[in-house]
Amino acid sequence: MKLNGVADLPEIRPGDDIAALVAERAALEPGDVLTVASTIVSKAEGRTADLADYPVSGRAQEIADRIEAVAGEEKDPRFAQAVLEESTELLIDCPFLLAETRFGHIAPNAGVDRSNVPDHDLLLLPKRPSESAKRIRAGLAQQGIEDVAVIVTDTCGRSFRHGQRGVAIGWAGMPASRDWRGEHDRDGHELGVTVQSVVDELAAAANLVTGEGAGGTPAVVVRDWEFGDHAGSNELFRAVEDDFVRQALREWSFDDT
Amino acid sequence: MKLNGVADLPEIRPGDDIAALVAERAALEPGDVLTVASTIVSKAEGRTADLADYPVSGRAQEIADRIEAVAGEEKDPRFAQAVLEESTELLIDCPFLLAETRFGHIAPNAGVDRSNVPDHDLLLLPKRPSESAKRIRAGLAQQGIEDVAVIVTDTCGRSFRHGQRGVAIGWAGMPASRDWRGEHDRDGHELGVTVQSVVDELAAAANLVTGEGAGGTPAVVVRDWEFGDHAGSNELFRAVEDDFVRQALREWSFDDT
Ligand SMILES: Nc1nc2c(ncn2[C@@H]2O[C@H](COP(=O)(O)OP(=O)(O)O)[C@@H](O)[C@H]2O)c(=O)[nH]1
Ligand SMILES: Nc1nc2c(ncn2[C@@H]2O[C@H](COP(=O)(O)OP(=O)(O)O)[C@@H](O)[C@H]2O)c(=O)[nH]1
Ligand SMILES: [Mn+2]
Ligand SMILES: [Mn+2]
Ligand SMILES: [Mn+2]
Ligand SMILES: [Mn+2]
Known part of the structure; x- marks a missing residue:
């Protein structure tokens, strides 16, 4: 091989x-x-997506605030909102996000990535x-x-x-x-x-x-x-x-x- | 590669x-x-080990009985005993055994295997x-x-x-x-x-x-x-x-x- x-x-x-x-x-x-x-x-x-595309819901704000308090570093609630919108279930919401994607994969942050993305803030996993x-x-x-x-x-x-x-x-x-x-x-x-x-x-x-x-x-x-x-x-x-x-x-x- | x-x-x-x-x-x-x-x-x-090497404790009997009731097929309590003796913690005890081995690995049945073992009933993982x-x-x-x-x-x-x-x-x-x-x-x-x-x-x-x-x-x-x-x-x-x-x-x- x-x-x-x-x-x-x-x-x-x-x-x-x-x-x-x-x-x-x-x-x-x-x-x-x-x-x-x-x-x-x-x-x-x-x-690709930008943080500005994600107006923050109450749930996203709550998640970001709690992780921020635990981790002691600033968390952007718009990122939590992006993860919520990419997932069908949150399995862990603190001290990090573990979520199920729409296609059934369970991954930290529903696989939403901040690396290797030029010109945008976020890279979402393929839809299917x-x-x-x-x-x-x-x-x-x-x-x-x-x-x-x-x-x-x-x-x-x-x-x-x-x-x-x-x-x-x-x-x-x-x-x-x-x-x-x-x-x-x-x-x-x-x-x-x-x-x-x-x-x-x-x-x-x-x-x-x-x-x-x-x-x-x-x-x-x-x-x-x-x-x-x-x-x-x-x-x-x-x-x-x-x-x-x-x-x-x-x-x-x-x-x- | x-x-x-x-x-x-x-x-x-x-x-x-x-x-x-x-x-x-x-x-x-x-x-x-x-x-x-x-x-x-x-x-x-x-x-290698044999089921006969494992006199059954109360805990092993209890585990085997419960899994047997749930799975509807016979379970040998001596196998449960072997898993208990190979592990430092049972994370799941029903409907199957998930255990931590002494060296820190978490695996079903603490990695105790019934395949590919001639002349013996069981194969245990290497100790270290x-x-x-x-x-x-x-x-x-x-x-x-x-x-x-x-x-x-x-x-x-x-x-x-x-x-x-x-x-x-x-x-x-x-x-x-x-x-x-x-x-x-x-x-x-x-x-x-x-x-x-x-x-x-x-x-x-x-x-x-x-x-x-x-x-x-x-x-x-x-x-x-x-x-x-x-x-x-x-x-x-x-x-x-x-x-x-x-x-x-x-x-x-x-x-x-
Ligand atoms: N040629 C090329 N390589 C890329 C591009 N984007 C990422 N990579 C490379 O692809 C590899 C995997 O990237 P990674 O972000 O870990 O992907 P993931 O594992 O699917 O999240 C790395 O070697 C990156 O350098 C691209 O647009 N073009
Ligand atoms: N040559 C040889 N192959 C073996 C022996 N025992 C097992 N195997 C082979 O080793 C491979 C892995 O066996 P397996 O029981 O899956 O090992 P595990 O993944 O470490 O539990 C299989 O291809 C077996 O056929 C042996 O004593 N000699
Ligand atoms: Mn990725
Ligand atoms: Mn990668
Ligand atoms: Mn094995
Ligand atoms: Mn194998």
Whole structure:
């Protein structure tokens, strides 16, 4: 398995055709997986915003005031308002915001980003990242490049562990997971680990090449990796009924007394 | 960046020298990262066990009875006992066990595994996986292979998302994370994402090659990846004070009424 960053992509602007820009720079082959950082997908889709676009609601003001009191540094209530407008549920509202996006991904600040956005204050996540992935995949097909899976990635924290990792937020042309149910281990027993979230693993792998800084390699080509002869599953985001961490967070609140 | 599975490793037995077995089969080079599945580290360290080794405490019986009632299938209280003995805290006790291991990793069943263990019922995680990684690294040095980082991996679920992914549980010869604090984005702003957990990303990448089944490729060589010129951090497991999910889970309990 090999990973190569796509070199020399320009600063992405609204309306840019990511598939065409990548196809000009990388000799994609059938079976490749192309990962694309959500940052450039959002830029191409015009998902930038400015703090001035977010008149502050009472709830946003309350959130910003409380975090400000706890953190001891100024918080812009318009940022809290942007996060509220991007989410369907706030799981943590203090001392930071953990929110579910409209497409089911749970991330700090609903993935609203303040880095790598020229001329604007904020970059929102793509509205429907799997549809973005599908469009990029269709764009590649238009360039004569068939049978390439596309993963839209973001960088995100993880419960119980420090630090952030690459994760998949949208995908097309492959299932999200290898389903090992019914397969067997070396001794013929049923497997304990049953569903391997390969889109997340591919996103994490790609993030090792992408990095977080000014490096400018938001697209990575994965070659010679095979999904293999397994069943596939397309469910990545948990529903609340079987999400115990979410249930617990709904009942919890930060003790700032 | 390239990943290659180490071919033809035998069934690992107590006392086996993993460094030597790998060195015989892979031409490691300075700068490589070697990932090793905890399964074979545990086998080499004799971390197998049998259900009969675990006389059932009242707490284990209670846990098994409750899960059995909820899940509607038989649960062996000796397995619950094994998990209790491997952990320092149970974060979820129903409808499944989520526990913190003695070395700080939080995993279902404290990582106690029933797959890929011949002649025994259970495979426990290595006692101190970072020390295991250090020993393997020292073993490689003894074979004349210097400057190879070693990561001990497991496969583990993730909050909010379906499926399991490769994660790092021990490492040696490299920091756990790239610390981007103080670095800047493409527009000269401070970065929002600050700590990139590269050992987890490497473990996830390797897991794409390893898989979960009978494939038999528990060691993977990562070549042409560079940590780069960043500060490093060695903290991977969160302390409870800044772990809000753990705090929330402590207060939560499954509603089985
Ligand atoms: N060529 C190019 N690289 C970009 C652009 N925007 C961001 N990047 C790079 O893309 C990578 C990922 O950026 P990041 O903000 O971490 O994306 P995220 O993980 O999706 O939030 C970094 O290497 C950035 O330098 C762009 O418009 N053009
Ligand atoms: N060669 C060899 N492969 C093994 C052995 N035990 C497990 N494996 C393989 O190692 C890989 C990872 O096994 P798994 O049980 O998922 O490890 P974990 O992720 O650390 O819990 C799979 O491809 C197994 O087939 C062994 O003793 N020898
Ligand atoms: Mn982002
Ligand atoms: Mn990123
Ligand atoms: Mn395991
Ligand atoms: Mn595994």
